[in-house]
Amino acid sequence: MVLQHKAVLITGGKRIGAEIAKACASRGADVALTYNRSRDEAEAVAAAVRAAGRRAALVGADLSDAVACRAAVAQAVDGLGGLDVLVNMASVYRAKPFDELTEEDWDLSLAVDVRAAFLCSRAAAPHMRARGGGRIVNFSDWVAASRRPRYTGYLPYYVAKTAVIGLTEALALELAGDQILVNAIAPGPILPPPDLGDKDRQAVVEATPLGRWGGEAEIVKTVLALIESDFITGETIRVDGGRHVR
Numbered sequence: 001m002v003l004q005h006k007a008v009l010i011t012g013g014k015r016i017g018a019e020i021a022k023a024c025a026s027r028g029a030d031v032a033l034t035y036n037r038s039r040d041e042a043e044a045v046a047a048a049v050r051a052a053g054r055r056a057a058l059v060g061a062d063l064s065d066a067v068a069c070r071a072a073v074a075q076a077v078d079g080l081g082g083l084d085v086l087v088n089m090a091s092v093y094r095a096k097p098f099d100e101l102t103e104e105d106w107d108l109s110l111a112v113d114v115r116a117a118f119l120c121s122r123a124a125a126p127h128m129r130a131r132g133g134g135r136i137v138n139f140s141d142w143v144a145a146s147r148r149p150r151y152t153g154y155l156p157y158y159v160a161k162t163a164v165i166g167l168t169e170a171l172a173l174e175l176a177g178d179q180i181l182v183n184a185i186a187p188g189p190i191l192p193p194p195d196l197g198d199k200d201r202q203a204v205v206e207a208t209p210l211g212r213w214g215g216e217a218e219i220v221k222t223v224l225a226l227i228e229s230d231f232i233t234g235e236t237i238r239v240d241g242g243r244h245v246r
Helices: 014-026 039-051 066-080 103-130 155-178 198-207 216-228
Strands: 007-011 030-035 056-060 085-088 134-139 180-187 236-239
Touching: 007 014, 007 066, 007 103, 014 030, 014 039, 014 085, 014 216, 030 039, 030 066, 039 056, 056 066, 066 103, 085 103, 103 134, 103 155, 103 180, 134 155, 134 216, 155 180, 180 216, 216 236
Parallel strands: 007 030, 007 085, 030 056, 085 134, 134 180, 180 236
Antiparallel strands: none
């Protein structure tokens, strides 16, 4: 797929999602973004998209709500005139000890990371069919792609991100006849969390075979590659600097 004159919807993913939006716009795509509480940040990204000469649409949505997922896709289509690419980035990433987990914690992770990706994809598919095909890019995690948990305190997150891989494979099969290609990205050490101390940042570097944090550009390049490919579907690609082999 060539992105020129295509319509892209990106859910969540404030920092990396912003860079994906700008990259798509630089290749001639119109971009819609969902946001929950970060309206100002979304406005800044929309301004950058418009500065590149492309249309931008902002959709306020709590993607833990099923109705909001369907409405977000509908609003994006209304704002852009159609839809060719969906990038499902919305996620809940919170550490919490096992004995303190609640049903609400479990439900929120599964709703945002898995159910929202499914519902947005289901809502997007008819619009992609109408345009002869499309691309869906989901986001998992390098730990989930390795098929074994490595860190305590992230049980709902790990389960949700593992489920995203299964969703990606099943959607790829379901939608292949419509020329809608579905893949997932499993990021590793891309950007350090803002509250991560220097010692912990260095520990990640030492545990990563390539010896560095990847930076958002590595995710952007992978998203673009999956959009532009016409023959990759059902894959989960780890972008982790080789972290999974150590």
